[in-house]
Amino acid sequence: MLLRHLLFYATLFIATHAHALSADEVKGIIFGETDTRVEALNKAALTADEKTVAFIQALSDDAVKTSGDKVFVVKDDKAFDPVTGAEQPLPPDAEDVINPNMMRSELDNALAALKLLSKDEQLRREAIKTLGSDSDEARLPLIEKAYAAETVPALKDQLEMMRAAILLGSSDKAKRLEAAGLLSASKNPATKTVLIERLGTELDADVKVALQAALAKVEASLAWGDKLGAIFSGISLGSILLLVALGLAITYGLMGVINMAHGELMMIGAYATYVVQGLFQKYLPGAFDWYLLAAVPVAFLASALMGAVLERSVIRFLYGRPLETLLATWGISLMLQQLVRTIFGAQNVGVENPVWMSGGVQVLGNLSLPYNRLVIIGFAIAVLLGMGWLIGKTRLGLFVRGVTQNRPIASCMGVNTARIDTYAFALGSGIAGLAGCALSQVGNVGPDLGQGYIVDAFMVVVLGGVGQLAGTVYAAMGLGILNKFLEGWTGAVLAKIAVLVFIIIFIQKRPQGIFAMKGRSAEA
Amino acid sequence: MSTPFPTINESLLAEQGMEPTRVASVAAPVADRPTAPPTGRVELPGKGPLLTRSGWSAFVIALIVVCAVAPMLNLWVPEGHALHLSTYAVALLGKIMCYAICALAMDLIWGYTGILSLGHGVFFALGGYTMGMYLMRQIGADGNYKSNLPDFMVFLDWKELPWHWTFSDSFVATLILIVAVPGVVAFVFGYFAFRSRIKGVYFSIITQAMTFAAMLLFFRNETGFGGNNGFTDFKRILDIPIATPSMRMTLFVMTGLTLLGFFLFAKWLVGSKFGRVLQAIRDAETRVMFSGYSPLGYKLTIWVISAVMCGVAGALYVPQVGIINPGEMSPANSIEIAIWAAVGGRASLIGPIVGAFIVNGAKSWLTVAYPEFWLYFLGALFIGVTLFLPNGVVGLVKKLRKGAEQ
Numbered sequence: 001m002l003l004r005h006l007l008f009y010a011t012l013f014i015a016t017h018a019h020a021l022s023a024d025e026v027k028g029i030i031f032g033e034t035d036t037r038v039e040a041l042n043k044a045a046l047t048a049d050e051k052t053v054a055f056i057q058a059l060s061d062d063a064v065k066t067s068g069d070k071v072f073v074v075k076d077d078k079a080f081d082p083v084t085g086a087e088q089p090l091p092p093d094a095e096d097v098i099n100p101n102m103m104r105s106e107l108d109n110a111l112a113a114l115k116l117l118s119k120d121e122q123l124r125r126e127a128i129k130t131l132g133s134d135s136d137e138a139r140l141p142l143i144e145k146a147y148a149a150e151t152v153p154a155l156k157d158q159l160e161m162m163r164a165a166i167l168l169g170s171s172d173k174a175k176r177l178e179a180a181g182l183l184s185a186s187k188n189p190a191t192k193t194v195l196i197e198r199l200g201t202e203l204d205a206d207v208k209v210a211l212q213a214a215l216a217k218v219e220a221s222l223a224w225g226d227k228l229g230a231i232f233s234g235i236s237l238g239s240i241l242l243l244v245a246l247g248l249a250i251t252y253g254l255m256g257v258i259n260m261a262h263g264e265l266m267m268i269g270a271y272a273t274y275v276v277q278g279l280f281q282k283y284l285p286g287a288f289d290w291y292l293l294a295a296v297p298v299a300f301l302a303s304a305l306m307g308a309v310l311e312r313s314v315i316r317f318l319y320g321r322p323l324e325t326l327l328a329t330w331g332i333s334l335m336l337q338q339l340v341r342t343i344f345g346a347q348n349v350g351v352e353n354p355v356w357m358s359g360g361v362q363v364l365g366n367l368s369l370p371y372n373r374l375v376i377i378g379f380a381i382a383v384l385l386g387m388g389w390l391i392g393k394t395r396l397g398l399f400v401r402g403v404t405q406n407r408p409i410a411s412c413m414g415v416n417t418a419r420i421d422t423y424a425f426a427l428g429s430g431i432a433g434l435a436g437c438a439l440s441q442v443g444n445v446g447p448d449l450g451q452g453y454i455v456d457a458f459m460v461v462v463l464g465g466v467g468q469l470a471g472t473v474y475a476a477m478g479l480g481i482l483n484k485f486l487e488g489w490t491g492a493v494l495a496k497i498a499v500l501v502f503i504i505i506f507i508q509k510r511p512q513g514i515f516a517m518k519g520r521s522a523e524a
Numbered sequence: 525m526s527t528p529f530p531t532i533n534e535s536l537l538a539e540q541g542m543e544p545t546r547v548a549s550v551a552a553p554v555a556d557r558p559t560a561p562p563t564g565r566v567e568l569p570g571k572g573p574l575l576t577r578s579g580w581s582a583f584v585i586a587l588i589v590v591c592a593v594a595p596m597l598n599l600w601v602p603e604g605h606a607l608h609l610s611t612y613a614v615a616l617l618g619k620i621m622c623y624a625i626c627a628l629a630m631d632l633i634w635g636y637t638g639i640l641s642l643g644h645g646v647f648f649a650l651g652g653y654t655m656g657m658y659l660m661r662q663i664g665a666d667g668n669y670k671s672n673l674p675d676f677m678v679f680l681d682w683k684e685l686p687w688h689w690t691f692s693d694s695f696v697a698t699l700i701l702i703v704a705v706p707g708v709v710a711f712v713f714g715y716f717a718f719r720s721r722i723k724g725v726y727f728s729i730i731t732q733a734m735t736f737a738a739m740l741l742f743f744r745n746e747t748g749f750g751g752n753n754g755f756t757d758f759k760r761i762l763d764i765p766i767a768t769p770s771m772r773m774t775l776f777v778m779t780g781l782t783l784l785g786f787f788l789f790a791k792w793l794v795g796s797k798f799g800r801v802l803q804a805i806r807d808a809e810t811r812v813m814f815s816g817y818s819p820l821g822y823k824l825t826i827w828v829i830s831a832v833m834c835g836v837a838g839a840l841y842v843p844q845v846g847i848i849n850p851g852e853m854s855p856a857n858s859i860e861i862a863i864w865a866a867v868g869g870r871a872s873l874i875g876p877i878v879g880a881f882i883v884n885g886a887k888s889w890l891t892v893a894y895p896e897f898w899l900y901f902l903g904a905l906f907i908g909v910t911l912f913l914p915n916g917v918v919g920l921v922k923k924l925r926k927g928a929e930q
Contacts, residue, residue, distance in 0.1 A: 258725055260859075317911055322725050323640050324910045327866055330859055331906025338899035455736045455855060458729045493740050500737040504730055508720045 021051040023083050026071050029055075030064070030097055038106045045110040045142065053114055055082045060107040065094040113139050116146035121155070128158050140166050161186055168198050176207045184214035192218050225367040230484050236373040238480025239380035240442070242473060243435035244453045245460035246387060249472045250428035251307075253461055254404045255421070257315055258326035262457060263450020264336035265429045268306055269299035269436025270445045271340060274349050289354045292441075299437035300430040306336075307429020311422045319421070333450065340447045348446035357441065376438050383434055388469065390427070400424045459503050479503075580791065583874055584784065590617070591780030595773035611772065618776040618844045620884045621783050625837035627864040627876035628786055633830040634862065635870035636794055637823060638806030639723065643731030644834050645858035646738045647706040651835030652848040653742075654701045656755035657692040659766075659843060663759050675757070676750045686748040695762060706835030707828050714827040718820050723809070732855050742850035754849025761843055772844070779840045783877070786833055790873050793829075802826055803871075863902070867909050869916025878917055 021044070028040030044052050058064050058073045065072045065079070072079040072090055079090035099107065108130070115127035124146075131139070143166065147159040160182065167179035183191050195215045202208050244266065251259040259265075273295040280291035310332060318325045353372055360370035391397040402410040403420045411417050439449065460479060464471030479499060486495035594617060597609035626648055634640050660674040669678040673685065691697035713734060717727060745751040758766050765771065793799050804812045805819050812819055842848045851857070860883075868879020883905070890898040913920050 258728075314907055314911065323728070324914075326640075326725075326728065327862065328907045328910040330863075331903040331910075333903075334899045334906070335903035338896065338903070342896060451856070455732060459733060462726060462729055493744060497737045497740050500733045500740075504716075504733060507722060507726065507730060508716050 021049060021055060021083055025052075026055065026082050027069065029059070030066060030071055031069070034100050034103055037103060041103075041106055041110055042139070045113060051082070051085065053111075056107060056110055056114075058082075059097065059099065060104070060111060062096060062099070064097045065090065066097055067091040067094040109139070113142050116142065116159075117149065121152060124150070124152075124155055128155060128162065131162060161188060161191060165191075165194050168194065173204055173207060176202075176204070177210050180207065180210035180214045184217040186218055186221075192222065225363075226488075228363070229367045230488055231481060232367070232369060232373075234481030234484035235477065236377060236480070237484060238477035239377045240435075240439065241456055241460050241480055242476035243376075243380050243383060243431075243438050244457045245464075245472050245476055246383060247428040247431035247435060248457045248461050249464075249469060250387075250391075250431065251425055252458070253469075253472070254400065255424055255428070256319070256322055256325075256404075257425070258322050258329065259428070260326055260330040260454065261310065261333040261336060261450075262329075262428075262432055263452075263454040264333045264340075265303045265307060265432035265450070266436035266439065266453065267340060267445075267447065267450040268336070269303045269433030270351070270440040270449055271344060271349070271436075272299040272302040272433065273437045273440045274344075274351050274445055277351055289356060292354055292357075292437075295437055296434065299433040301433075303433025303436065304426040304430030307432075308422050308426040310429070311425035315425060316418065316421060337447045337450075344447075346447060348444045351440040351445050353441055372441050376442065379434075379438055383431060384473065387427075387431065391469070396420075396423060400427075459500070463503055463506065580874065584787070587780060587784050587787070591777050591784070595776060599769055599773060611769070614772065614776055615844060616888055618772075618779050619841065620881055621776075621779045622837045622841040622844070623861075623864065623884055624877040624880040625779075625783050625786055625840075626834050626861045627868065627880040628783075628790060628873065629830040629833035629837070630861050630865045631870060631873060631876040632790055632793070632826055632833075634865060635872070635876070636799065636806060637802045637826050638809075639823065639827070640728045640862060641731045641827075641830075642728045642855060642858050642862065643735035644831070644861050645853050645855075646735045647710060647831040647834035648838040648841070648857075648861075649738070649742070649848065649850070649852040650706045650709060651702050651838030652842040652852060653749060653755070653838075654698060654705050654835075655839035655842045656758075656848040657689060658695060658698040659758040659761060660755050661689075661693045662761060662763070663757065666759055667757070674750070674755075676745075676753065677748075680745060688748065702835055702839040703832050706831045706838075710828045710831030711824065714824050718823045718827070732858070735853050735858050736855055739850050739853035739855075742853060750849075752850060754847060754851075755842075756847040756849075758843060758846055766843055766846075775840065775844050779844070782836060782840060786836075787873060787877070794873065798822070798825075863906060865916075867905060867916055869913075869918030872916075872918045875916050875918035882917065 025040060025044045029037055029044060031037075032040075041056070045056070055064075055073065058075075063074050064082075065074055067090075070091075071082055072088060072094060073082050074080075074090065079088050079094075080086065081088055112127045112130035115123050116131070118124055118127070140163065143159060143163050147156065147163060150156040150159055164179045164182035164186075167175045168183070170176055170179070180195075183195060192215065195211055195218065199208065199211050199215065202211060247265070248259065248262050251257050251262065273292070276295040276298050277291050280288050280294070284291075310329075314328055314332065315325060318328055357372040357375055358370075360368045361374075362368045389397075391400060399410070399415050399420045400423070402413070402415060403417045403424075407417055410420075436449070439445075439453075443449070456479075460475045461472060463479065464473070464475035482502070483495055483499050486498050489495075490498065594609055594614055597607055598611060598614050601608045626644060630641065630644055663674065665672050667675040667678075669675055671678045673682065677685070685692075691701060713731075717730060722730060741747055742749050742754075743752050749755075760766055761771065794802070801812065801817060801822050804817075805822060809819055838848075838852070864880040864883050865876040866879070867883055868877065869875030883902070886901060886905075887898060890901055909916060915922070
């Protein structure tokens with residue numbers, strides 16, 4: 001904090017015509033009603049010099065005392081005169097200056113406004129951010145001064161927007177009309193809010209028309225970003241759903257096991273990521289940024305191993321009895337949750353994004369694509385392709401397909417069907433682990449991580465059509481995008497309800513999902 | 525990639541003009557694994573020890589005795605006496621009897637009709653919420669805000685009751701709604717589901733989605749059901765304070781009598797021709813259809829009956845426990861109902877009731893004595909019952925009895 005202040009003083013641009021801080025100004029800022037103090041403060045800020053800034057900073061830091069009508073700035077147990085800077089003895093009856101909340105926020109704003117003139121680009125950026133929502137007309141001259149001096153185009157644009165926003169609140173009609181014209185060029189979503197707010201209170205008909213025109217223009221330039229943003233977040237949600245459902249597409253879709261422990265297998269993957277992160281922090285802090293690369297195979301193996309154990313010990317006794325697998329795997333899921341609570345505690349654990357996954361690409365004014373979402377979309381595609389290859393092109397995949405389609409014949413051909421079952425279940429579980437690893441990068445990692453996704457996962461698989469990989473992909477993407485578009489309208493929870501109702505209705509019409517297996521079985 | 529899993533024998537089947545059959549039906553048991561009955565079919569326990577006339581008569585008498593004796597031991601035996609039954613124990617017993625009604629309802633639809641519902645918690649909660657609305661209105665102006673509106677509405681700055689609270693001040697209307705609300709919801713849902721012949725696992729998963737959606741809806745403040753806090757702080761029922769010992773005992777006895785009534789009703793139902801058609805649907809629905817029956821009406825009727833039973837259980841549960849919130853609709857709660865039925869033994873009316881008592885008794889003991897072991901126990905119970913006791917505890921008793929006779 002101290003360093004920042006020093007930097008601030010050192011780099012502060014001082015206007016050439018600034019005059020020195022006068023004793024009257026100091027008294028105006030310190031004594032009297034809050035309103036008159038604010039007025040004096042803003043007036044002093046317009047023609048600020050180094051001493052004014054130091055004084056306002058001291059006032060904001062509660063380092064100013066008064067005794068009678070004398071004002072002292074206290075620093076390191078010594079008192080100085082704010083105007084001359086000379087050291088003075090501090091009278092024993094000196095009292096702290098009391099700053100009400102309103103005064104405090106005005107002090108902050110004044111300091112921020114002064115920072116607009118700083119030579120340091122970072123400080124100017126921060127100042128613009130702080131002042132963003134403050135539309136006090138008294139600040140206008142300062143902003144215009146900063147606008148004239150600003151050289152960075154992005155900041156210049158922002159300053160112009162700030163100026164326009166202040167003008168919009170002006171009592172002068174011509175100024176308001178000018179502001180509406182200026183704001184119509186904006187591509188910033190915040191401008192829309194400002195315009196709508198002003199429209200609500202505007203009385204003058206001419207200005208109202210101008211505001212509406214400006215609003216329409218802003219909305220038009222925002223529309224594309226909004227649409228693309230919704231599609232992107234839909235694809236992002238869809239890719240997460242796809243990761244969550246892919247493993248289930250094997251264990252439930254192909255093998256017919258209603259695996260209620262699927263969510264807990266994801267949870268194991270997420271905790272495996274957490275453990276790998278911890279190991280990197282402890283033993284390889286230099287390579288911490290790349291822990292995720294090591295976590296991916298570890299998460300896969302941890303969940304796959306657990307899946308293999310479950311298949312050997314419980315599930316193989318229950319093939320062909322889907323409802324029984326539901327009950328038994330529900331029991332397994334309860335035990336796994338409790339196991340994780342016993343080992344890691346009931347609280348969520350923290351999994352950090354590596355540095356290369358934070359931040360994002362700014363595509364449009366109101367559309368930025370976060371890197372972690374992009375990475376997950378890429379990861380989902382990679383897992384999908386990997387699984388498609390494994391099932392469609394490898395010997396193991398051939399056996400899995402053979403066993404699930406016709407177990408007796410596969411057995412007659414010499415396939416060890418029991419072992420293939422174990423491999424297939426382990427594969428599905430391992431993919432759940434990969435999903436857990438991905439989820440650890442976007443959400444909380446806790447013992448009930450799996451519970452939040454299990455209903456979604458089943459919905460995707462059922463909607464896509466059981467046993468259909470392509471159906472799973474379409475269903476995941478469709479649900480993701482549908483969910484995000486509804487969210488824009490109705491809010492997150494109602495969107496989720498609407499999607500569930502949609503699925504229930506859809507399954508009425510197509511009980512077998514998007515891609516029904518065609519058949520003549522009377523039971524179908 | 526419309527067929528991502530190219531079938532090996534697809535071309536062969538295509539030549540013969542056939543299509544590959546569904547995956548789920550292919551995964552049938554083969555010789556190298558223990559043969560298991562197909563989905564939903566349960567070996568009927570037959571005339572087991574608890575299912576003979578004397579067996580279930582003894583059960584009915586035991587239930588009546590419990591209903592009569594438990595309140596007496598609580599009210600009239602002084603505290604500290606060896607025979608005194610604490611208020612806590614009576615409350616627990618009453619709560620478990622409500623659960624037993626749910627388990628019995630689950631048994632009718634799952635054990636006897638072969639339809640596993642993972643959404644019965646919704647009907648339980650709907651009955652509970654209907655009762656809760658009445659109880660909220662009975663608080664009157666005694667709430668924290670001294671307003672005639674329920675506290676949470678004052679908190680949300682609402683000025684009048686929403687439309688769906690219209691009948692909540694009438695006890696008679698509440699009694700009707702306790703039956704009607706779960707009944708109508710079940711009818712609408714069931715009609716669409718059974719008409720398009722959704723069954724088996726699909727039906728289970730859709731009911732799970734239904735309860736999940738309902739839970740999200742009830743969590744919302746603006747739906748007018750108290751958001752995630754639900755309803756609590758009940759004070760009176762029919763203007764009688766709810767916390768008095770006599771009121772508690774009345775509720776307890778009513779729960780017991782309801783359980784008894786439902787049990788006898790279910791007993792009659794499954795023995796009737798209607799019940800036998802249900803069991804035929806469970807074992808071979810297609811054959812029932814070919815024999816000229818339309819399963820829709822049968823399935824829908826038993827589905828609605830089962831839902832109403834759950835709703836009544838919920839309505840009895842709420843005044844005894846003193847709270848109802850959307851947590852009752854979480855998918856996990858609905859699955860637990862299925863657990864009670866499975867542990868006790870499906871397709872035997874006594875089994876689910878026994879199961880509800882075993883699981884919930886163990887729960888209230890273990891969550892106090894060994895809180896961290898409860899989930900291990902429940903999980904293990906689940907796996908153990910599905911693996912080793914396909915007919916539940918009742919099936920085990922029957923087996924042991926048979927072994928002893930030989």
